[in-house]
Amino acid sequence: MNKPIRRVSIFCLVLVLALMVRVNWVQGVQAEAWASNPHNDRNKYDRYAYPRGNIIVAGGQPITRSDFVNGYRYKYKRAWVDGPLWAPVTGYSSQAYTTSQLESLSDGILSGSDSRLFFRNTLDMLTGKEKQGGDVVTTLNAKAQKAAYDALGSKKGAAVAIDPRTGAILALVSTPSYDPGRFAGTGAEDEKAWNELNADPNKPMLNRALRETYPPGSTFKLVTAAAAFESGRYQNIEDVTDTPQRYVLPNTNVELKNASDDEPCANATLKVAMDYSCNTVFGKIGADLGGEKMRTQAERFGFNNPGINVPIRASESFFPSKSSADGTAMDSIGQHDTRATPLQMAMVAAAIANDGRLMAPYMVDEERASNLTTISKHSERQLSQAVSPATAQKLQQLMESVVQNGTGKKAQIDGLKVGGKTGTAQHGENNAGLPFAWFMSYAKAPDGRQVAVAVVVEDGSSERDQISGGGLAAPIAKALMKAALDR
Amino acid sequence: MSTFDLSSSQTGGEEPRRRRRENTTITPQGAPNRRNTELVLLAFAVVVPMLAYANVGLAMDGKLPSGMLAYGLGMGVLALVAHLVLRRFAPYADPLLLPLATLLNGLGLVMIWRLDKAGSLLRNNFEAASNQLMWSALGVALFIGVVLVLKDHRILQRYTYISMVVALVLLAAPAFFPSRAEDFGAKIWIRFGSFSIQPGEFAKIILTVFFSGYLMVKRDALALASRRFMGMYLPRGRDLGPIIVVWLLSILILVFETDLGSSFLFFGLFVVMLYVATERTSWIVFGLLMSISGAALVATSEPHVKTRIDAWLDPMAAFAPKPPANSTEQIGQTLMAFGSGGTTGTGLGQGRSWLIQFAAKSDFILGSFGEELGLTGLMAIFLLYGLIVQRGLRTAIAARDPFGKLLAVGLSSAFALQVFVVAGGVTGLIPLTGMTMPFLAQGGSSLVANWALIAILLKISDSARRPAAEPAPTTTVDGATEQTRGALA
Numbered sequence: 016m017n018k019p020i021r022r023v024s025i026f027c028l029v030l031v032l033a034l035m036v037r038v039n040w041v042q043g044v045q046a047e048a049w050a051s052n053p054h055n056d057r058n059k060y061d062r063y064a065y066p067r068g069n070i071i072v073a074g075g076q077p078i079t080r081s082d083f084v085n086g087y088r089y090k091y092k093r094a095w096v097d098g099p100l101w102a103p104v105t106g107y108s109s110q111a112y113t114t115s116q117l118e119s120l121s122d123g124i125l126s127g128s129d130s131r132l133f134f135r136n137t138l139d140m141l142t143g144k145e146k147q148g149g150d151v152v153t154t155l156n157a158k159a160q161k162a163a164y165d166a167l168g169s170k171k172g173a174a175v176a177i178d179p180r181t182g183a184i185l186a187l188v189s190t191p192s193y194d195p196g197r198f199a200g201t202g203a204e205d206e207k208a209w210n211e212l213n214a215d216p217n218k219p220m221l222n223r224a225l226r227e228t229y230p231p232g233s234t235f236k237l238v239t240a241a242a243a244f245e246s247g248r249y250q251n252i253e254d255v256t257d258t259p260q261r262y263v264l265p266n267t268n269v270e271l272k273n274a275s276d277d278e279p280c281a282n283a284t285l286k287v288a289m290d291y292s293c294n295t296v297f298g299k300i301g302a303d304l305g306g307e308k309m310r311t312q313a314e315r316f317g318f319n320n321p322g323i324n325v326p327i328r329a330s331e332s333f334f335p336s337k338s339s340a341d342g343t344a345m346d347s348i349g350q351h352d353t354r355a356t357p358l359q360m361a362m363v364a365a366a367i368a369n370d371g372r373l374m375a376p377y378m379v380d381e382e383r384a385s386n387l388t389t390i391s392k393h394s395e396r397q398l399s400q401a402v403s404p405a406t407a408q409k410l411q412q413l414m415e416s417v418v419q420n421g422t423g424k425k426a427q428i429d430g431l432k433v434g435g436k437t438g439t440a441q442h443g444e445n446n447a448g449l450p451f452a453w454f455m456s457y458a459k460a461p462d463g464r465q466v467a468v469a470v471v472v473e474d475g476s477s478e479r480d481q482i483s484g485g486g487l488a489a490p491i492a493k494a495l496m497k498a499a500l501d502r
Numbered sequence: 503m504s505t506f507d508l509s510s511s512q513t514g515g516e517e518p519r520r521r522r523r524e525n526t527t528i529t530p531q532g533a534p535n536r537r538n539t540e541l542v543l544l545a546f547a548v549v550v551p552m553l554a555y556a557n558v559g560l561a562m563d564g565k566l567p568s569g570m571l572a573y574g575l576g577m578g579v580l581a582l583v584a585h586l587v588l589r590r591f592a593p594y595a596d597p598l599l600l601p602l603a604t605l606l607n608g609l610g611l612v613m614i615w616r617l618d619k620a621g622s623l624l625r626n627n628f629e630a631a632s633n634q635l636m637w638s639a640l641g642v643a644l645f646i647g648v649v650l651v652l653k654d655h656r657i658l659q660r661y662t663y664i665s666m667v668v669a670l671v672l673l674a675a676p677a678f679f680p681s682r683a684e685d686f687g688a689k690i691w692i693r694f695g696s697f698s699i700q701p702g703e704f705a706k707i708i709l710t711v712f713f714s715g716y717l718m719v720k721r722d723a724l725a726l727a728s729r730r731f732m733g734m735y736l737p738r739g740r741d742l743g744p745i746i747v748v749w750l751l752s753i754l755i756l757v758f759e760t761d762l763g764s765s766f767l768f769f770g771l772f773v774v775m776l777y778v779a780t781e782r783t784s785w786i787v788f789g790l791l792m793s794i795s796g797a798a799l800v801a802t803s804e805p806h807v808k809t810r811i812d813a814w815l816d817p818m819a820a821f822a823p824k825p826p827a828n829s830t831e832q833i834g835q836t837l838m839a840f841g842s843g844g845t846t847g848t849g850l851g852q853g854r855s856w857l858i859q860f861a862a863k864s865d866f867i868l869g870s871f872g873e874e875l876g877l878t879g880l881m882a883i884f885l886l887y888g889l890i891v892q893r894g895l896r897t898a899i900a901a902r903d904p905f906g907k908l909l910a911v912g913l914s915s916a917f918a919l920q921v922f923v924v925a926g927g928v929t930g931l932i933p934l935t936g937m938t939m940p941f942l943a944q945g946g947s948s949l950v951a952n953w954a955l956i957a958i959l960l961k962i963s964d965s966a967r968r969p970a971a972e973p974a975p976t977t978t979v980d981g982a983t984e985q986t987r988g989a990l991a
Contacts, residue, residue, distance in 0.1 A: 027891045042880065
């Protein structure tokens with residue numbers, strides 16, 4: 016009987032061998048896939064098993080916390096120093112509802128699972144030190160953020176401030192906002208808050224500064240003016256434009272109107288046209304230059320670029336590539352198909368203030384391990400040369416004139432050189448929606464410090480004629496610029 | 503000379519060798535009895551789980567568990583008593599089986615205690631470690647009982663047909679007891695209030711006794727009276743009877759107790775033993791054909807079995823927003839536990855295998871080992887099981903009587919099949935069946951039955967390795983006769 020017993024013996028060995036091969040397959044080859052499976056709750060628990068790193072603003076103050084709650088499943092819970100103020104920057108980090116925005120993009124550093132922390136983690140494990148996430152240092156200026164948030168108040172809108180010289184984002188405000196701390200846990204309260212926020216028609220969890228596009232309205236006229244100078248057709252801001260009193264859109268019988276017929280827009284100089292924000296002048300310039308030239312200029316300012324990551328990905332601002340002549344005229348005054356995020360318009364202001372050099376916007380300056388050693392540091396990067404320095408100078412003169420003499424007087428700040436442009440963008444079916452009030456501007460301090468901002472207010476007033484960029488958005492921009500350059 | 507006397511048995515191997523050098527007469531030389539090897543291995547088998555126990559305590563509470571000494575002492579005393587009984591009553595028994603079983607039992611205890619400590623994270627969690635320790639003690643007691651009472655394994659041959667009746671009763675019994683919701687459809691328990699036993703675990707041994715006795719008698723008829731057809735020896739129609747009966751029986755278990763695992767185990771066991779007894783490959787072909795057709799038949803008609811197969815094909819289906827009816831997260835959860843464990847594991851007490859929830863301490867205990875000890879730990883555990891099986895089969899080869907051979911091969915392959923069916927199911931290699939991991943898993947019946955299984959294997963190996971009694975003391979060398987007498991005592 017020994018021969019069959021030997022064969023049975025081999026058979027049994029094969030059974031055990033099959034098990035061994037199988038576990039090698041599951042725990043060796045497939046291990047990573049099973050470990051990172053979205054249904055694997057371990058990852059959720061791991062994220063809160065030790066203190067999560069903090070998001071820190073420029074002054075060094077953390078804007079997040081990691082509270083020790085010592086729950087059954089979760090040991091720590093995310094908390095915010097001032098949730099509604101900082102939510103557009105940080106996003107949320109919730110035990111039940113995962114993470115978003117910076118909390119999500121920098122999760123590797125914050126949770127300490129980033130591969131660049133591997134060596135340090137291993138060392139900590141060997142020395143028995145508790146694991147701790149690293150910190151993310153942002154470029155945000157707490158004073159500017161607060162000023163813009165307070166100035167927006169109960170209005171629906173967004174404000175962005177950039178340092179034109181570096182691209183560093185100084186403020187990123189979106190209202191109405193939300194407190195991510197309300198649903199950071201897993202309890203019934205958290206669920207209620209989450210459902211409430213998601214059902215809110217005002218969309219408090221939408222990051223309007225980065226992820227909502229609006230028709231930019233008259234603020235876009237600066238892009239049109241830039242194209243005009245760059246094309247060589249205009250050399251000077253005092254150049255007289257060829258504009259009829261009544262401008263009929265090409266190949267149509269639709270008349271493009273100005274805010275008022277009394278405005279001196281016929282054959283106005285570029286300076287006057289910008290001061291009064293003449294639709295006829297810039298509509299015609301755009302139509303005369305053609306869609307192709309306009310689009311090229313817009314793209315040099317960052318339009319049609321789906322890859323603007325700050326590192327939160329901004330929605331793509333849009334300028335159409337193929338449009339009829341009358342469409343191009345409307346596109347050129349920031350209506351029709353043109354769409355821009357508040358960040359995009361701040362980038363336009365920043366490029367103009369920085370003599371045409373458009374710096375890539377960013378908000379994470381440094382990632383560092385829990386022992387404060389630097390893991391990565393942002394290096395400034397030029398996105399494009401939006402316009403020539405000469406053109407930029409002329410555009411600055413136009414913008415400064417608007418604030419001195421034109422529609423943007425409310426943005427004047429003592430001791431600072433301020434340039435700006437208002438916008439009142441029509442939208443909705445037959446322009447039935449309440450117009451969006453825009454203001455984009457820059458301010459320069461005598462010591463060389465600069466700030467470029469864009470502000471949009473969605474629902475400034477229930478009365479149509481009460482809404483204007485100069486009236487509603489300019490004061491907010493002013494408060495923001497003042498705070499940003501305040502020492 | 504008493505073999506129970508430690509000092510003399512240690513020198514037992516030395517003495518005849520020295521005498522042989524003086525004397526050119528060839529004397530039958532007893533194999534070294536290896537009891538000291540066993541003692542050293544046992545020390546490891548007790549110390550390793552103790553260290554694991556300390557590891558869990560340090561990882562989860564930051565201090566050594568308070569019960570560590572008592573636990574270590576308990577396991578140590580149990581192992582030592584078992585060892586001393588073997589020294590006295592089965593001195594030539596295989597030296598590996600007892601340490602292997604002790605080690606697995608100890609590791610299982612530690613993991614159950616660790617899962618007890620997960621508290622309410624584990625649904626319906628209750629303290630199971632102390633119960634398991636009690637069952638371990640009972641298991642070792644039964645082990646000792648078997649070693650003491652079973653003077654010779656051939657005695658079992660007398661009970662061939664009684665075994666058959668007992669095994670049938672044990673197998674049929676659960677069908678008459680109501681199953682509970684948490685049993686997941688399988689009816690494999692007999693319950694009296696809060697007390698329950700799994701008769702299938704005992705039936706495994708008793709059925710092997712019956713098969714061995716039956717096949718030993720019938721093997722010649724089955725092997726020789728056959729026709730050659732297409733290169734295979736086909737059995738006569740009337741000899742097909744028993745295999746068809748067992749096949750039907752396993753199908754009945756499957757249908758009435760919805761227990762895929764036991765059904766597969768018993769049928770597989772019978773085919774293996776039939777093959778060993780008759781040395782006819784044709785039986786394997788028949789067996790395979792019958793089990794495939796039986797499985798196909800039942801899989802299409804029994805919803806419970808179909809559910810298991812679906813869960814095997816797509817373990818993550820239960821996590822879908824709209825999971826299919828009766829689907830279970832267990833396999834998916836276990837695979838994720840394995841994946842999170844990776845190569846080296848999270849370390850004892852530091853994993854989250856309580857996520858497996860249902861049956862985490864019993865059928866799915868391998869998931870916890872996989873997560874906390876990693877691939878490394880699982881490979882070691884499979885190696886331990888493989889060693890038990892191989893020592894059992896070695897015993898079968900060494901056994902001197904056909905009944906002993908059949909019994910040893912049956913018990914070992916039943917053990918191997920059970921390990922394969924459970925571990926294969928848990929790791930997603932084959933569809934899941936409700937069976938417990940021998941020695942590791944929570945559950946008294948399984949533990950006690952497997953200790954008895956090891957005891958029987960040890961008795962067979964003792965008689966196999968025992969120096970053959972000489973016809974008569976033909977030499978005048980005192981050592982040889984004395985040694986023989988000692989061995990027989």
